[in-house]
Amino acid sequence: MRIVCIGECMIELSGSGEDLWRSGFAGDTFNTAWYARALMTGGTVDYVTTVGSDPLSERMLAFMASGGIGTDHITRHPSRVPGMYLITLKDGERSFTYWRDSSAARCLADDPDAVAAAVGGADLVYLSGITLGVLTSDRRAALLEVLKGRNVAFDPNLRPRLWPDTETMCAAIMDAAHVSRIALPSYEDEADFFGDADEMATLQRYADAGATEIVVKNGGGTMLVLADGDITTVDPGPKVQPVDTTGAGDSFNGAYFSARMAGLGPVEAAKAAHQMAARVITHRGALMPMDLIRQETAA
Numbered sequence: 001m002r003i004v005c006i007g008e009c010m011i012e013l014s015g016s017g018e019d020l021w022r023s024g025f026a027g028d029t030f031n032t033a034w035y036a037r038a039l040m041t042g043g044t045v046d047y048v049t050t051v052g053s054d055p056l057s058e059r060m061l062a063f064m065a066s067g068g069i070g071t072d073h074i075t076r077h078p079s080r081v082p083g084m085y086l087i088t089l090k091d092g093e094r095s096f097t098y099w100r101d102s103s104a105a106r107c108l109a110d111d112p113d114a115v116a117a118a119v120g121g122a123d124l125v126y127l128s129g130i131t132l133g134v135l136t137s138d139r140r141a142a143l144l145e146v147l148k149g150r151n152v153a154f155d156p157n158l159r160p161r162l163w164p165d166t167e168t169m170c171a172a173i174m175d176a177a178h179v180s181r182i183a184l185p186s187y188e189d190e191a192d193f194f195g196d197a198d199e200m201a202t203l204q205r206y207a208d209a210g211a212t213e214i215v216v217k218n219g220g221g222t223m224l225v226l227a228d229g230d231i232t233t234v235d236p237g238p239k240v241q242p243v244d245t246t247g248a249g250d251s252f253n254g255a256y257f258s259a260r261m262a263g264l265g266p267v268e269a270a271k272a273a274h275q276m277a278a279r280v281i282t283h284r285g286a287l288m289p290m291d292l293i294r295q296e297t298a299a
């Protein structure tokens, strides 16, 4: 089994709220690759992006490789450097400050043939609304063209700051939905920007676009799962008090893919994925160390 995740990994600054910051590497699609890699027992997880030729890019690649994530299809930009973001917390709920306007990752689809080579033979290709939001509209179209007809999983991960306006964002999200078999939207965000009246409206919109396997995530609330034409309501159990919600949805996706690759059905996979996300929000930053992910999952 080979999963290919496409997007932007940044330098992440997380901290205790005082002027002492811990730096790491994170970015939604990379976070998903990380959790999938930690939880999958075999197979390959590759990441596709563009990094720079600077020392921090080297460290980023070394970090990815140290986690067992394939970097062979990551391209280099001669002068651009990685983007960066800083996490601010309020009662465990995160918000981000970004420095990414001219990051190297914005060039990840400059060579569509290279992307086609990277996803060739993949069992699953994963991208997000953030992947789309860092690209120009022509590169976005070229990327979606490469992905047409493949087994594509998509998390809309709505980030309005990456887009000129809500209309452009929503149109691009639905363009990606049309090439996706699996959709993993989060209800609250979707309601904010698409005006969905309830979780079912979110599910229906992605089903209408052509997705046949859908999980509508819902923070700690009830999820909806569409699989084989049936819709199941999944109660995730008691709410967890978050320390830092960064990476919750991404870890959900990684655990979901790992569970599906291991043969679990979508409903069971969604339950396992929710358990992973519930653990992630008790840790600071997007990524838990891989050995801790494995230990806590085994316990």
Ligand SMILES: O=C(O)C(=O)C[C@H](O)[C@H](O)CO
Binding pocket: 026, 027, 028, 029, 031, 085, 096, 130, 159, 246, 247, 248, 249, 250, 286
């Ligand atoms: O917000 C982004 O673009 C990021 O990728 C940063 C975080 O790692 C991600 O949002 C967490 O889900």
